[in-house]
Amino acid sequence: MFNDKIDRDDKYDPTLSLAFILLKQLGTKVDELFIRGGIRMNRTKGIMLIGTTLVFCLIVGLTIYDWVRFQRIEGGSIFSMFLALSFFFKILTWDNHDGSDEKDELDRHITTQSAKISYFVLMILSGLILFISEGTGDLNEINNIPLLIVVCLTLVILPITEFVYSRKYR
Structure with missing residues (x-):
């Protein structure tokens, strides 16, 4: 064993x-x-x-x-x-x-994949927390503006980071 x-x-x-x-x-x-x-x-x-x-x-x-x-x-x-x-x-x-x-190649792959998956999980969970805590699905009725900004930032963080990182190699 x-x-x-x-x-x-x-x-x-x-x-x-x-x-x-x-x-x-x-x-x-x-x-x-x-x-x-x-x-x-x-x-x-x-x-x-x-x-x-x-x-x-x-x-x-x-x-x-x-x-x-x-x-x-x-x-x-x-x-x-x-x-x-x-x-x-x-x-x-x-x-x-x-x-x-x-970190060997497998460790780097694990880190990269888990980071990307956790980003999307965090995005979904933050949206769910926003809508459940506010009790509404209407964005115009949301009173917790800081949490709404955090949810909106989760939508743009990955594309912005990929853009900045891609500029490094072009």
Whole structure:
């Protein structure tokens, strides 16, 4: 099941058992998650995954407490949750929170495709959030002008960026 290549500091670590329990509860197969390219996850990555998971759970818990106790959700809590979630997925994908240091052709392809797909997903979600939060599909009845501007900017950011980038090669 495992390849013979095992990281030097990849010995049994009881702190990883928390990650296994959390992933089992989420229905994720541990073998699929912790093995990348036939090499088992090293201890540092496991600790970073556990840390970001705990931070995320702590922020979610505090946000739920504030919501139940004080009937409010703070913007800083929402931002912090998404930031912790971002770190979690970067660690899963690239083995560190900064992204891959050495990018081969496959890594560059993954980054390019995921950036373009995420741009379109963000465009659709921002439009949905605008229309759902305003409760109308009529653009003339929208009162949240800053959010409308953000949605409109999502329509032009990619074409403008492609234009500027194409000028570099012409």
